[in-house]
Amino acid sequence: MTLRLFNFMFILLVAALLGSCSSSMAQDGSVTVTVQHAEPGIPVKFGLPFPKGALQSPDHVRVLNARGEEIASQKTEVTTWEPADTSIKWLWVFFFADESEEYTVEYGDSVRQSVFTENPIIFKNNQRESGFAEINTGTLHIRVNKRNESGFIDRVQFNSEMNGFDEEHTILTGIAGRGTFLDLLDDAGVDTSKAVVHQHFIEKGSGPMHAILRVEGEYEYEREGHENAPFVTYLHAYAGKSYVKILHTVTYTGKPDKSSPLYGRQHEDIGTQTEKLVDEEVRSRDPGLTQPNDRIRSMGFGLQYHLEENQQITTSLLDGDWWEEGEARLFEYSLGEGEKASLFQTGPDPKGIPPVANSGADTRIDEGFVARVSAGDVVTESEKSEGWISLTDGRRSISIGMRNMIVEYPNELAVNSARNLLHAYSWSPNEIPMGFERADTEPDGGMVGNFAQGLTKTTEMAISFHDGEADEAAIRTSLNLVLNPPVAHAGADWYSDSGVYGTFAGTDHNFQGLERSVEYKMKWMLFNRDWEPWYGTFDYGDVKNYFFNYEWYQWANNEPAQDFQWWFNFMRSGNPEYYDMARDASRHTMDVDNTHWPVPRDYRGDTNRSLDWFDHAAQDEIWPYVGMGRRHAGQQWISMLSAHVWVPGWIASYYLDGYHRGLDVAKLTGDYYVRRIFGGHGLTGRRLYLSIWNLAELYDATKDYDYGKELDDRVNIFLKLQREQGGRANIDRYGYSQNYISHGLSKYLQMRDRPDVERALVTHARSMYYNPPLDHDMESYLSSIHMLLVGYDLTGEENYLLEACSRSGHLVMDELPQPFESYSTQRDLADALEGASNLPGQGEGPSFRGGSPIWTFTGGLRIYGWTHAFNVAYTIDRLKQRANTSGLDCAVR
Secondary structure, eight states: OOHHHHHHHHHHHHHHHHHHHHHHSOOOEEEEEEEESOOTTOEEEEEEEOOTTSOSOGGGEEEEOTTSOEEOOEEEEEEESTTTOOSEEEEEEEEEOOSOSEEEEEESTTOOOOOOOSSOOEEEEEOSTTOEEEEEOSSEEEEEEOBSSOSSOOEEEEOTTOSOOOGGGEEEEEOTTOSEEEEEEETTEEEOOEEEEEEEEEOTTOSSSEEEEEEEEEEEOSSTTOOOEEEEEEEEEETTOSEEEEEEEEEOOSOOBOOOOOTTOBOGGGOSOSSSBOOHHHHTTOGGGGSBOSEEEEEEEEEEEOOOSSOEEEEEEEOSOTTSOOOEEEEEEEOOTTOEEEEEEEOSOTTOOSSOOOOOSSSOOOSSOEEEEEETTEEEEESEEEEEEEEEOSSEEEEEEETTTTTTOSEEEEEETTTTEEEEEEEOTTSOOBOOOOSOSSOBTTBOOOOOTTOEEEEEEEEEEEESOOOHHHHHHHHHHHHSOOEEEOOHHHHHHHOBTBOOOOSOSSOHHHHHHHHHHHHHHHHHHTTTTOOSTTTBTBOEEEEETTEEEEEOTTTTTHHHHHHHHHHHHOOHHHHHHHHHHHHHHHHHSBOOOSOOOOOOOOSSOTHHHHHHHTSOOOOTTTTOBBOOBSSTTSOBOTTOOOOHHHHHHHHHHOOHHHHHHHHHHHHHHHHTTTGGGGGSHHHHHHHHHHHHHHHHHHOOHHHHHHHHHHHHHHHHHHHHTTTOSSOGGGGGGHHHHHHHHHHHHHHOOOHHHHHHHHHHHHHHHHSOOOTTTHHHHHHTHHHHHHHHHHHOOHHHHHHHHHHHGGGOBOOOSSOGGGOOSHHHHHHHHHHHBOOOOTTOSTTOOSOOGGGSTTSOSHHHIIIIITTHHHHHHHHHHHHHHHOOOTTOO
């Protein structure tokens, strides 16, 4: 064969191959994204799902504004459809908003980005023993040092002209060992912390427009008996922007009370052995349980500012009662030599230890909220602040804002002109110390426990820099990314059609009787959050469970995946209130409702000494309960249970909000499953069903082999147990946990080709159809709705759909006699909701126990999660599809 002939045949072969490839390429497409709460120039970041096979690379995506013009954007592949398919499943999209309210994301094999940022970020990360990280946004140069420097930001230089940096541009520097702090107080006095940075990393999502630095360190204490406390800081910086966002998580490692040591004894409900168990009756007589030991004296951030003389502060209070929006009232003050100024916010019962003040059914709490500005000898007050303070010398300005300042009290923003110090306290030293003692020694959840040690708290703030005297509008705009961040929504159909959570209905349809059961419940919980109020540093984001005689009882601690209910309904509706609540709920539950410590530090291989590995391997083993959740109780941290941890909402916050900590904490729970600390106990009943759902979500996000192997093993155990139970997948004791199985295995089938799992689901759906679960009364009966729908999807058997529809008839809500927002008191709204409810009462419905008060519509989200939250949207979707061909409506309109 001649060379020319060979080349010709080779060209034909390549053309044929390209032709066959192009025939299998996905078609180009686009999706419209609505962005709310965005002013021009504000960063916008959101997660966007894609159907299987639709997108192969983040390089094949671009963003257009409302005028159809391409704008600079940054994309990050978050996870794929693997192992079933290599295409992208979730993508993070980042850009700076313009005046548009709608943007178009175009994607596909022929799509290429052609507009890029003019001033890309320069990001350095020197991992040597005494290394540093530097981020250059053009206007800011930020440096973080390792080891014994400030433990936070060590230097910020600001130059709006974007022509380089030198010493004259330095505007902030760190305070040795006190850049962040978590100071403890016990009977011996205050033990001041010293922050030490161990490692810092360029985090996922970093690129030319948005840089994310993860900083890990510990607080060291001088007093013997105070364990080092880990912290994690995420620094977010933006190309060409003169502000930085900070997310800082601290871990409480103190001894919460003065109870007698357990010396390895374990409570029976969370026992990992049978020899050393707690005698709950003896423990209930220990008065030390109600006496605080290691309290938080103060926690927050500290920086030294570099401004000239003649400094002025500006801040803002809001007029009106604490629950009202209020008009802003500006406060300005010229600081004299050595004067101090602060913005302090607190509220009723900051420790949150029962009994706490509650609003009545007819009137709200009218005292306890205080927002105080003090500067020199001048003091002015209202009930709430806007959450920011600004400092200027006329040439340059520094502004700092704290997210959720009023609802996560007590906190404070403070300026000390004598030492040029700026502090942001997420627990103010001007409030009583935070103690974690029990309110009483009565058993809660069958145990007299205290599991506060190992909980965490994340604070979010922003620091912004300006030339000259920053005016009020400029301050608000620059801090808006924290205080009122943009909310992006791609439309309910897009989230549903992507298939990442199966197909479900949005809120626009003809089945409004069912829809109201969702809408009214979510609004009812938001109403109560701001009526009671359910506020405070370690409480905000949670809601309570039981509503009896117009009073609420027990913190929910997320059962069953309550934060995911908010994320799910945001996808369905685009309601920014749901987004905000989802974010707050996820952050609360991953911080306070999970166990984070003690754990050994990771070894990442960033040193050259082989001995460092062996030093690492010699660390104490992980505490067995790390990754396990806290049970619903009268206080957040006094009861635990092996089946009380829900991962789906944390993963959703990682996908939709780009919140890295969501995945970090989910991994703690995944590792807890892999360790199998409870032996076979953790591989049966609802513990097994819930672990399959949790692991399916985690494996989908990480593709980690260990999680996948553990998931496969648990699915196989599940199948074996089902065969031993006559085809019934879940035991009757936990009949209400149907959704864990149906949603967990539906997610699993997105990744694995398992006909045996499909058959198992159909077999169980058939059992639910012929022998309805009545073991937990209406909880189990109604939680089977989604399982019936799965049976319908897999077989096409209409009887399953008809039965799901019939059971859904109990959920239908009548329309309220007047608009929801017009009800001004808890009593009036509760009465109206109960009047509109069709939930079964005494003697009604299959095996109803006789009017149990937990079976009211005005209860919390716990039982609602099993009966409504993960059923209704899927039922409506199937009814819409079926009604389009046959007019079927099952009388649930």
